[in-house]
Amino acid sequence: MxxxxxxxxxxxxxxxxxxxxxxxxxxxxxxxxxxxxxxxxxxxxxxxxxxxxxxxxxxxxxxxxxxxxxxxxxxxxxxxxxxxxxxxxxxxxxxxxxxxxxxxxxxxxxxxxxxxxxxxxxxxxxxxxxxxxxxxxxxxxxxxxxxxxxxxxxxxxxxxxxxxxxxxxxxxxxxxxxxxxxxxxxxxxxxxxxxxxxxxxxxxxxxxxxxxxxxxxxxxIDISLTPHPGPLRRELLAYLERTGSRTVTELRTFALTETVYRAADATRVLHTLVDAGTVAREPSHGRLGGDVVISVQA
CATH class of the missing domain: 3.40.50.1100 (Rossmann fold)
Structure with missing residues (x-):
């Protein structure tokens, strides 16, 4: 190095x-x-x-x-x-x-x-x-x-x-x-x-x-204002599998405190996971606000 x-x-x-x-x-x-x-x-x-x-x-x-x-x-x-x-x-x-x-x-x-x-x-x-x-x-x-x-x-x-x-x-x-x-x-x-x-x-x-x-x-991970989301995606999914459903606010806090990423990075990853059907959201429609509950698809 x-x-x-x-x-x-x-x-x-x-x-x-x-x-x-x-x-x-x-x-x-x-x-x-x-x-x-x-x-x-x-x-x-x-x-x-x-x-x-x-x-x-x-x-x-x-x-x-x-x-x-x-x-x-x-x-x-x-x-x-x-x-x-x-x-x-x-x-x-x-x-x-x-x-x-x-x-x-x-x-x-x-x-x-x-x-x-x-x-x-x-x-x-x-x-x-x-x-x-x-x-x-x-x-x-x-x-x-x-x-x-x-x-x-x-x-x-x-x-x-x-x-x-x-x-x-x-x-x-x-x-x-x-x-x-x-x-x-x-x-x-x-x-x-x-x-x-x-x-x-x-x-x-x-x-x-x-x-x-x-x-x-x-x-x-390359140092960038828009870092590669792969590690954060894996960590968010692993966290949901361990703990069950979590709100968007809780997942943003997890990203900020327990990963190298920012809270805003978690929001971007959650949008892609929802769009791909990898996770479910409740309510199922509307803005992905802080009180929206996220869970891994069965």
Whole structure:
């Protein structure tokens, strides 16, 4: 797998999500915190996005907390970018040298991250060991809170669900071999929708594609604004077979939270399944609204 292509995907996804998250968070609250663990050169790109919010920062506090083993060059660069932004004291950078696993809870306490809008980015794909679930759950102290966590190939993500009512995952891959696992947790539904929009909007790099961890066929999906529906079709049908009939709203929620797809993708797939006679709907006619009940044809 091309490590550079994977790095570009992760960087663009972070930037796109930050560009949506930062202004929304600053409109919502006077204090906003972004946490960048395992800090490396990607932290520069994140800081540039935050520096672009200079007009919104005035009269508010936007804080970046960077944590990493080697911040020797990174820290001064982040401070320089913040200083050139024109945001003044409203945009602050705090750096904490040391292992993210150990220092993250300390840093959150130091910057007063309780009950303020908070986004955490933890790229642990090349860490000596993945962070403990309790470390990631500490970020849920924000209100609302989000975390973008990246784990090494072959990792499992279910242990990280604690503290995150909304949770999804996607694999970055370019072959049949396991790829890095991208995990997103949130305490609010709009956050998850925003992440999914960013996920499918990134540019494809050097053949890197997505794989839905819930797809038993491990189908590779091209990154596209209109992704291939095959894996979602299989997962929706399997879900209906396991659980019986479900409303369109419930199926949209399943797609959003339990697959790599968006709620709107589920609506498109359901239309094709109904038209093909693969599933039945009740009532049998009219708009495919949220209260329409879907079941597998006997």
């Amino acid at each position: 091309s490590s550079e292509a994977i790095a570009q995907i992760k960087r663009e996804l972070l930037v796109r999500h930050l560009e949506a998250w930062a202004p929304a968070a600053l409109h919502r609250a006077r204090r906003v915190i972004y946490v960048h663990g395992y800090a490396d050169a990607t932290a520069d790109a994140a800081m540039r996005v935050l520096a672009e919010q200079s007009d919104l920062v005035r009269g508010r506090e936007l804080t970046m907390l960077a944590i990493g083993d080697d911040l020797g060059e990174i820290g001064p660069r982040l401070s320089a970018i913040a200083g050139q932004s024109g945001a003044g004291a409203g945009l602050a950078v705090h750096t904490i040298p040391g292992a993210t696993e150990k220092m993250l809870p300390v840093g959150l306490k130091a910057v007063g991250a309780q009950r303020v809008p908070l986004l955490g980015f933890l790229d642990a794909a090349n860490a000596h060991e993945p962070p403990a679930p309790a470390t990631v759950a500490a970020l849920a102290a924000g209100k609302p809170a989000e975390v973008l966590l990246i784990l090494p190939p072959g990792s499992g993500a279910d242990s990280y669900r604690t503290g995150w009512p909304l949770f999804t995952q996607v694999e970055l891959a370019d072959s049949d071999e396991p790829g890095e696992l991208l995990v997103f947790g949130a305490t609010g539904g709009k956050s998850l929708e925003s992440f999914k929009e960013a996920l499918w909007a990134v540019d494809e790099f050097a053949g890197v594609r997505y794989r839905d961890p819930g797809d038993p066929d491990r189908h590779l």
